[in-house]
Amino acid sequence: MLPRRLLCLLGLLVLCRGQEESLPGESCDNFTDLDFSHSFMGTSLYVRLLLYTRSNLGCGQELRHRHLSSQPLFNLSLPTVFVIHGYRPTGAPPIWIDHLVRLLAKQEDMNVIVVDWNKGAANLNYFIAVTNTRQAAHNLTSFILTMQEEGASLNSVHLIGMSLGAHLAGFVGASLKGKIGRITGLDPAGPMFAGATPDERLDPSDAKFVDVLHTDMNSFGLQGAHGHIDYYANGGFDQPGCPKTIFSGKSYFVCDHQRSVFLYLCALNQTCSLTGYPCSTYNDFLDGRCLQCEAFRPASCPMLGYDVSGWRDTLLRLGQTKAYFSTTATFPYRKASYRVDMVTWNQYLRWAVVYIKLHSGRSATETRIDHKLFRFEQYTSTRLLAQFDEDLHPIQKISMRISTGNVIGPRYKIRLLRIRLIPLDRPDRPLMCRYDIIMEENMDVAFRPLPCDSYP
Template sequence: MLLRLCSHGLLLICCLLSLGRSDTEEKCSTFTDLNIHNSIIGTDLNVKFILHTRENPTCGKHLNSTSFHDLNVTRRTVFITHGYRPTGSPPVWIEDIVGRLLSIQDFNVILVDWNRGATTLVYHNAAAKTRNVAENLIHVIDNMLDQGSSLNNIYLIGVSLGAHISGFVGKNYNGSIGRITGLDPAGPLFNGKPQEERLHYSDAQFVDVVHSDIDALGYRESLGHIDFYPNGGTDQPGCPKTILSGTEYFKCDHQRSVFLYMASLTQSCDIDTFPCENYRDYRIGKCTDCKEFLPLPCPVLGYYVDKWKDYLVKKSPPMTKAFFDTAAKDPFCIFHYHLDFITWSSKIRRGYITIKLVSSQGDITESKLDQDAATFEQYKEVSLLAKFDKDFDSVSKAFVTFTTGTVIGPKTKLRVLRMRLRPLKNRNRPILCRYDFVLLENIEMEFLPVPCDDTNL
């Protein structure tokens, strides 16, 4: 149509239309969008850098690796590097993570788009290109440094293979880059490799890592100054449990690390974590004091964990594992309470506790403390860790159930001198108690909790 207009002498209109189209193409650069056909035939590596700032949050600008006329090098710069793309489509989280980062600070957010290279049915082919992607990124950073940028202001966020790419970049600068965040670093072909061939805590001044799929696509062992293991690092709540769910079954756990990190950017609630030797010790409440970080509380997951940097990098060795549970949906936060029992049954009782809280407004939240059977001995206090997906300013009712988990034999009674519910984080809230009652096995008991007698805390 445009050619026909030109042929009829409408040269001015033709030129204006062409110029307008050219301007649009220059102003907006989009993430490479491929398909399964590209995966089958494979793609040659072609790395593209797309810049977003608060001036252009939704319309990316193509960043020339040698000319940075759109880039303010004095700003803190965040590079986001994706991983393997078996179907060629852009990551579903790309636009969201850019928007959330720009909502908290005036960053340069640069997408490292290596979809042409990551798109292939053969994972090994994509993994083999990670060093070349890192070289492209190093070239950009070198030019930024020449124009006045600082390594302190460089922050690399790498997803899956992108985490190891970030590590390769960090090694090039002898660990002087400000920070690297690894979001479920890829495990296949990297598990067990020496530190020169994968992400390592020495690759930046501060390295934090989230492991959400250690039994499949992710890396199992510690890699950073602090390594987070949501829900133990394996099955994430809300993700499909069977292969009948299709591709979501394979990628949901792996991607959860990204969505947890993005949730931390909104600060609608903190995702509290607990440094611990293992997941079991966290779940039975052995790791809740975080005394080593005083006056700070326990570390939080995500962007703001750098507040704990000084504590973490000084450890010897500077490696901390942190465990926590999450809810199934954004913002994923869990609220922790201690549930303490002093019992007076003459015989030892072993069993499980479920507690359900009702707010003054009638909302309900429940915690099933089923990680291990608790052992209740006469006059000895047992402290259990209860985890709720809602946090109530006030509790109007509580429902408690005791079970031994057996289906045969006589029903057991648990005689309780005192049951106490203590919020782990909001210490200004009242500690609630109930005194002198009997829990009948598998019978839900309703209580009106009362503030504890100060002499019995």
Template sequence: MLWEDKAVLFSILLVYSSSQVLASGERQEDVECAELNSTRWQGYRQQRSKLEVQYLLLTRKNPDCAQRFDQDYLSKPTSYFNTSCPTKVIVHGYRALGRKPSWVTDLAQALLRAQDVNVVVVDWIYGASFAYNLVVENYKEVALQISVLINRLQTHGCKLESFHFIGVSLGAHVSGFVGTLFEGKIGRITGLDPAGPMFKGADTYDRLDPTDALFVEAIHTDSDYLGISIPVGHVDFFLNGGMDQTGCARSRFATMYGYVICDHMRAVHVYMSALNGTCPLMGIPCFSYEDFLQGSCVDCEVYKRRCPTIGLQENSGIATSPIPGQQKVFLLTTSSSPFCAHHILLRLEVSPLDKSAEVEVTLLTWNEETVHRFRLQTATTVYQRVLAHPAALCQIDTIRLKNTGARLYRQGDLHIKSVCISELPLLRHEEPLCVNNIDIRRGVLWSHDFVQVCGTL
């Protein structure tokens, strides 16, 4: 009997507590955290016929607990949306297995740490799952539904130029079509490795392009496979040439993520790292990646010497107006966060050779080193290469040279007229570090220590 009395009392208290919560005007769904959908193969046929686009809101008032966001949300007394703040709209891309993207919350929180904004996450998992060709058929309808929400927010005082769309893969083209619907008056679109399949040869109306917003930028990390290889914005950042990213597996026997997804998703991780502001991720405009690596492009004169930088700076830090159209900019990164590397231009001049040779050049800073091998030919005396080094020019302690041409038909002794290192982009007040007149015998290591202090170059 005692147990039954306690059960009755507990039931009464539970009903009373629930009535008190409802009486306070807070419905249960208002205090629950919303999440992205996920779907499975079993429901594929039913989900194909409906997109079920929904929206989640995160702000500095609810950074860890997303709220369901719709056209009626702004009229609720518990609304966190601030019409006077800029709005970041995150649009995910194709979801092969129907799983919700794990990176969305991290990206939203990185945006909130960087700025006081509204972050709206577009959830179109149902329409984005399974057969890629069918998903591509859906993307314009998704953009149309998003445009309805944007129109509604305009009636509450939001301005088109205050919207910044961040689209990942196929989501970049969704964002671009939203921009098309608003005649390019959206403030900004950032495409994170915009999707390539079925878009590389598409008309600009059907894919992301510079007319879709007042400023369009793209970060390319997998342009030889899942990403697009052509410029699609005012500024296009091609990381490590836009293809194979450092630290990603190159073997087909590696994990599916390591071989297929790692390059493609590197754009997202680099962008999030840039939002944290640990170090600048700066690109240099150039015609091609090979020209960039050979040191043919050393400054940002086309942008009045202000190089584009990944992040939230206005127009990526470009001060020129109008912005030069569809510029490719290149940068090297490291294999892990924060991904920043210093671009060191290595220039080697040798005396004419009778035979081919090979020289190994090593730059050392603290316990880290960068190594490059030059293959020297009889017809060439000057060689250049841009390297990714973990530290600035003024922090390089030592340079080492080694004549590694051990084979008999290689040059025995080498005379190096000069070896110079400088940091890109070149600035007029910085002089390269040079060592002149070096004789190196085959297999012998030569080393030189620099005595320098940062800020005194």
């Protein structure tokens, strides 16, 4: 069955069709812009391949399927990235296509080819769009084989697919026996693919390297692990800042799913970095059990984005890897993450939620670590993952408080023999320590952090 969100969305599309400006110039070949009537009546599949390079970022050039080496701007010796959109129920062009093309071109000199299968994806009947992915994949496979015949290397081919486009990319890779260099799946579509066998969806054997980002596994996205590395933003389910009720209109249905594209765009931007921490489960990640990435040293933990050279070989050696990260609600999405190690000394067992606030000048940022109650007892080491919406530096003061949920009776106290904060994403910054602190329930205790190397 289709998710309830998808069924409800189809009833709202007439009221919320997106718009995007066409590329300028009569000589440009633009992405097919259909209106809602096309989706209502249905369209016959037609695949167009629009080439963009650093020389024509604002003006796509449609490629023919033959004599590729003689076509202007198409350099078969360069890497080629194919951008593949998903289901388009309104027929409007994806708002993110132009942004993705431009950011990819900044990574290195390459051919960026937008796979425009809007005639085939634009249909109120989602089942027809799913069926069309196979035929569109056959068309794209033939084109890539022609590239190979004319001198291109399959290893230099990278397919980036959003939603249904991720499975379309997988079908292409399977047809080419997994010999293409890479496939990136952005929240692969879940409806009609849940429970599918590997040959019926994207899977690691479809390319030499497959990376997947999940943001909406409980609705439009596909649950599970389907790449050499699967990134799960905020656990892969509900995304911060996305509406929680149907009264928000179209955004309620598509926000979590589309967040995969915006996180990937953010990752391609040099000012944004999203580090994934390999872990068995999201809860283990939140508990601070998977924050060191020993298997990847001397490189860092794997990061979402285009350049995977630092950890690709390690991932291929490890097999399928799950990696988790948390985000803020808005760009640049990146949270400031700290590992917090505490050694407690108190005679009686206490269970508590922990609040930590960082201060820098007049600015402050606070986090509540409340996904579970933490256990504090005598001579026990406790590790927490503290994530803040703002990255403040330098940290001049830290304040903490605990809440045990005790309503009646005396305020409980917890004595910390040591607390140490380790910046996870900023190894150049010093560790921060403090010793012998007594915290009383629901009361802030503030202290100035000291360099950890000042103490044994």
